[in-house]
Amino acid sequence: MIDQLVGSGLTRAMVILAHPDDEALLCGGTIAELTRIDVETTVVCFSDGAQGRDEAFKQVCTLLGAQSRLLKFETGSMRVDAELVGATDDLIRESEPQLVITHARSGIQNQDHIALHDAVRLSTRRWPSPAIVLGVEPPISSSDFDGNVFCEVGQSWASKVAAVTAYQNLLDRPYI
Template identity: 25%
Template sequence: MPNQTEDLIERMTASGQKRALVVMAHPDDNEFVCGGTVALLSSKGWSVHIVVTTSGNKGTKDGSVTPQQLAFVREKEQRHAAEILGAEDPTFMGFPDGYIENSNELRGLLVRQIRLHRPDLVITWDGFRSGFNHRDHRRTGRATYDAIYPAADDHLFYPSHKRENLSPHRPSVLLLAGTDSPDYLVDVTSVMAIKVRSILAHESQMGGRTEAMVMERYRKRMIEERGAATVHGNKDDEVRYQESFKVIEFA
């Protein structure tokens, strides 16, 4: 069972560690898997920067839309969603949707983001989870691990960054989203409405769904997944909403 005895976010906030970097594969990944956590961090005074590795230019069933048109729309939607969550303006790497590789190019770009933003906390996909998952999720997660360690903290990796006055940096904590072995739950009940609004900012993906429809979907999921851990009594308004992660702490 996930360990909730120590609130990691509260501990980091109290110690002044209040910079987060979220690395996701597609526009909307952040909002679905950790939007509540981002909103919670923002409410506690953290600076949160979102990096999206692909343009999301394949994510449609509309045959009349070109990849270029879709990429433009999805970038606009992601900027709006980040604003709703209180995050900074996102960084878009623009790799084609479905073609992410854990390449030297991608790792170098991620190392640059780590050295630039100097996060205390990084959130990304669990690239080693069992079962089915999008290849872009897996490879974005693995590239992020490799960028954090050993590359971002060693000056001999990507030495050209010195010309930008970017020095080595290692985050304190990595949270893996979409994991099948979570050991940390974040209670996002207080910011759930913000999370839902950020999801609905991705209009090209949401097919006309309403806030009530999305909230009901999450309510049912929480009851099914967490049961008594999230429901106190029988009142719907007492459901506790959570996002789950696997924690890696760096010495």
């Protein structure tokens, strides 16, 4: 479990992802596990919620027991610059999470995922909090990703499935 990795004193976690639906697909079970063990968890989505996904994002975060925060960066145009790194700096300083989960940087994947990963890594190197940063990525996006931290989500599996299902009506959206 994540609390064993970080320690029993884990009280605050932040999940920083690019797009609404990343939270459900990449780490919905882990988010549900964190909230189940009473870790205050905030999920921050940097995308502008294109294609109607912002309401589903808020619904999913509520379902998983997490707080939601939706920023308004334009989908498909994130790049490592002062604005993006400044936003990740602000999040880390304000919340002082002990654990941050963000996109892994591996293989060929979405440009927003890569930019946000790099910005989060720059920010987390400059502040004393968090104690640990984990990267998530679906196996389908990269054969290079070799996970080495796993969270047992059996007790939260139903929440994970419900989170993914919340986006089902958005499957026919055009590619960004």
